[in-house]
Amino acid sequence: MSYFLSFLSAFALSVILTAILRKIGIRFNLVSKPRERDIHKKPVPRIGGLAIFLSFFLTTLAVFFVIQPSLTFQPISERYDFHMYGILVGGALISLFMFVDDLRNLKAPVKLFIQILVALVVIASGIGIDTLTNPFGGNLDLNSVYIPLFQLNGIVYHFSLWSDLLTLIWLVGMMNVLNFIDGIDGLASGQSAIASLVIFLLSISAVVSQPATATLSIILAGSSLGFLVWNFPPAKIFMGDSGSMFLGFMLGVLPLISGGKLATAFLVLGFPIVDGVFVAISRLFRGKNPLTTPDKTHLHHRFLEAGFSQKEAIISLYLIALAFGWVALRSTTLNKILASIALVVLLLVLILVLNIFSNKKRKNSIIKA
Numbered sequence: 001m002s003y004f005l006s007f008l009s010a011f012a013l014s015v016i017l018t019a020i021l022r023k024i025g026i027r028f029n030l031v032s033k034p035r036e037r038d039i040h041k042k043p044v045p046r047i048g049g050l051a052i053f054l055s056f057f058l059t060t061l062a063v064f065f066v067i068q069p070s071l072t073f074q075p076i077s078e079r080y081d082f083h084m085y086g087i088l089v090g091g092a093l094i095s096l097f098m099f100v101d102d103l104r105n106l107k108a109p110v111k112l113f114i115q116i117l118v119a120l121v122v123i124a125s126g127i128g129i130d131t132l133t134n135p136f137g138g139n140l141d142l143n144s145v146y147i148p149l150f151q152l153n154g155i156v157y158h159f160s161l162w163s164d165l166l167t168l169i170w171l172v173g174m175m176n177v178l179n180f181i182d183g184i185d186g187l188a189s190g191q192s193a194i195a196s197l198v199i200f201l202l203s204i205s206a207v208v209s210q211p212a213t214a215t216l217s218i219i220l221a222g223s224s225l226g227f228l229v230w231n232f233p234p235a236k237i238f239m240g241d242s243g244s245m246f247l248g249f250m251l252g253v254l255p256l257i258s259g260g261k262l263a264t265a266f267l268v269l270g271f272p273i274v275d276g277v278f279v280a281i282s283r284l285f286r287g288k289n290p291l292t293t294p295d296k297t298h299l300h301h302r303f304l305e306a307g308f309s310q311k312e313a314i315i316s317l318y319l320i321a322l323a324f325g326w327v328a329l330r331s332t333t334l335n336k337i338l339a340s341i342a343l344v345v346l347l348l349v350l351i352l353v354l355n356i357f358s359n360k361k362r363k364n365s366i367i368k369a
Contacts, residue, residue, distance in 0.1 A: 003200070006215055007222040010059040014226025017051035022230060022237040030103065032238055044235060046102055048227060049243020052189070053095035056223040056250070057088065063215060073212050073257055074126075086125020087216070087253055094118045094175065095246040102240035108289065111241075112172075118249060119171040127256050128160070128167040133263075142166060170262070171252040173273075178248030180279065181272040184300040185235035187314050189228040191321055192247040195268040196221035198325040199254045202264060205329075213258045220250050233310040263336035267328040270343040271320055275299040278347070299351070306357035 025031060025045025032046040064071055064084060073083035097114045100106065106114075122128075131139040142163040149159050182188040196217045203214035224247065230236045239247075255265035266273060279297050280290035296305070303313035327339050 003204075003214065003218045006059065006063055007218045009062070010055050010219045010222030011226040013059060014051055014055035014223045015229050017054055018048050018227050018230045018237060021045065021047050021051050025237065032240075044238055046238040046240040047099065047242070048231065048237040049095065049102070049239035049241070049246060050099055052223045052227050052239060052243045053091065053246050055226060056219055056246075057092065059219045059222070060088065060216065063219070064212075068215075071212050071215060082125045083127055083257060086122045086127055087250075087257075090118045090121040090125075090253070091246055091249060093121065094249045095242050098240070098245045099242035102242050115172045115175050115245070116168065118175075119168045122171060122253060123164050123167055127253065128163045129170065129256060129262070130163055167256065170256075171249065173276075174252030174269075175245045175248035177269065177272050177276045178251065179241060179244040180276040180298060181300065182239060182244040183298055184304070184314060185233035185310055186228055186231050187300055187317060188239065188244050188247060189224045189231050190314060190318055191269065191272060192251060193221045193224040193228065194318065194321045194325060195251050195265070196224060196254070198264070198268045198328060199258055201329055203258050208258060210258055213254065216257075217254055220247075220254070233314070263340065264328040266340055267324045267336060267343065268321060270324055270340060271299060271317060271347060274344055274347050278351075299347070299354075302351060302354040302358065305361070306354040307361050 022045050025047050030045060030047050031043035033043050072081045074081050094114065097106075098111070101111060130143055131141055133139055143160045145161040146158040147161060178188055178192065181191065200214050200217035200221060202208055203210045203217060227239060227243070231239065251265065251269060255262055275298055282297060283290045283293045286293075300313055300317065303316065304310070308316070324339065324343060328336060
């Protein structure tokens with residue numbers, strides 16, 4: 001099955017499933033009612049994330065297990081593709097548990113426990129950050145310290161201290177980063193589609209050449225864009241935590257199975273990652289919970305306060321993500337690190353400029369009043 005057909009299947013399925021879930025949300029009053037910090041002014045169905053997961057899950061099952069069973073992440077001689085099982089089980093767990101959260105509002109510690117559990121499922125499947133590339137030459141081995149856990153069928157299973165710990169932090173962080181930016185219509189789904197497409201292009205390149213990763217990436221892009229049809233401002237349905245956490249999970253996993261291209265992932269999702277870090281730090285300084293405190297300090301909120309419309313704000317962020325994605329595809333590791341530093345500086349400058357526009361807008365409003 002070609003990449004295009006995989007993309008098209010996921011896209012069409014996502015569009016259809018989102019439409020069905022929207023009707024179900026309206027019918028059973030499964031809606032997000034406007035709060036003080038929210039942008040929407042009327043109730044909107046909030047269960048759309050399930051459409052993203054289901055379209056991805058069903059398309060992946062069809063492609064990998066029916067149409068192209070030879071497409072695997074591990075050697076064809078292996079009886080089971082544990083990497084694929086880890087991705088599917090982890091994705092299903094985070095999406096379904098967070099769907100419960102969308103309906104019942106789980107407490108923050110419970111959600112964090114679920115995120116850690118999902119990350120551990122991925123780590124147990126053998127996926128992880130084994131090395132970090134040294135821009136000046138060579139690699140840093142993260143599997144230098146092993147801690148024995150248990151023995152099964154004569155095999156001793158270990159916890160790789162630095163590799164598994166960094167993988168855990170990375171995956172939990174990515175789930176929360178995508179959840180952070182899901183505060184304006186179309187942003188999380190659009191950014192996810194862009195990131196997926198960049199990882200797809202990286203995976204089909206001659207240097208990487210990983211058709212399984214490329215297929216998974218293009219399926220995720222199709223699922224995200226299919227949902228975006230309904231989520232572009234003004235949104236007719238929200239993805240909720242089930243969608244944002246699942247997208248964060250997948251965008252955390254994909255760079256790991258494409259050879260640990262964390263610098264690439266950081267560039268493509270640099271703005272939401274750095275923005276999330278800045279917001280978390282500011283909340284800590286204010287004595288607030290960095291993960292659950294509601295406020296309007298995210299970058300997309302700053303765009304709106306500066307006078308941008310929702311469409312102008314998300315298109316601006318799309319263009320920035322595309323620009324840095326292009327840099328990620330064409331750069332060496334050292335240049336990616338330099339570009340990442342430039343990204344942080346650019347974000348600081350952008351926040352300063354947006355604050356200036358926001359203050360001017362506020363002063364003009366006071367004068368007119």
